[in-house]
Amino acid sequence: MTYRHRDCQAILAIVRATADHGASMALEFKILTAADEAAFGRVAPGVFDEPVDPALVRAFLAEPHHHIALAIEDGEIVGFVSAVDYIHPDKPRELWINEVGVAPAHHRRGIGRQVLDAMLKHAQKLGCREAWVLTDRDNKAAMRLYASAEGVERVPDTVMFTFHLMRE
Numbered sequence: 693m694t695y696r697h698r699d700c701q702a703i704l705a706i707v708r709a710t711a712d713h714g715a716s717m718a719l720e721f722k723i724l725t726a727a728d729e730a731a732f733g734r735v736a737p738g739v740f741d742e743p744v745d746p747a748l749v750r751a752f753l754a755e756p757h758h759h760i761a762l763a764i765e766d767g768e769i770v771g772f773v774s775a776v777d778y779i780h781p782d783k784p785r786e787l788w789i790n791e792v793g794v795a796p797a798h799h800r801r802g803i804g805r806q807v808l809d810a811m812l813k814h815a816q817k818l819g820c821r822e823a824w825v826l827t828d829r830d831n832k833a834a835m836r837l838y839a840s841a842e843g844v845e846r847v848p849d850t851v852m853f854t855f856h857l858m859r860e
Contacts, residue, residue: 719803720764721810726753734768736795759787759818761811763794763803770795771803773811777818787815789825792837804837812841826850
């Protein structure tokens with residue numbers, strides 16, 4: 693049997709992931725509710741941009757339009773997708789995907805895709821007609837992830853403006 697280079701890379705990634713993380717470790721994917729605050733007890737390094745703040749976790753989970761899907765391995769958060777559902781006066785419910793994060797030690801194992809799929813299924817259950825996300829074109833991992841989930845790239849490119857509301 694002949695394998696293409698890409699096939700060999702994928703096989704090697706699976707072998708490395710199995711060797712590094714053990715084949716027996718099961719991943720759990722969960723959409724959190726306000727009662728799931730304790731899930732943030734153990735977080736793998738690099739999953740979130742900053743350390744998790746219990747008060748912010750509580751506030752996030754208390755807001756019914758905020759959603760977070762977690763990838764949990766052996767009781768530790770190794771990946772997540774956060775999102776917000778919203779309704780406009782002229783549009784039905786949509787889901788804005790705010791952020792996707794996977795611990796660097798868990799990259800290239802399909803965790804980002806699985807936790808994104810969990811969030812998209814959750815959005816369907818909420819009645820969202822569409823979900824969308826923004827990313828930088830040079831974020832190759834994000835571009836691959838969203839394309840693999842059958843995301844449709846819109847052209848022309850979007851421009852983002854930020855407004856700094858708190859001056860130091």
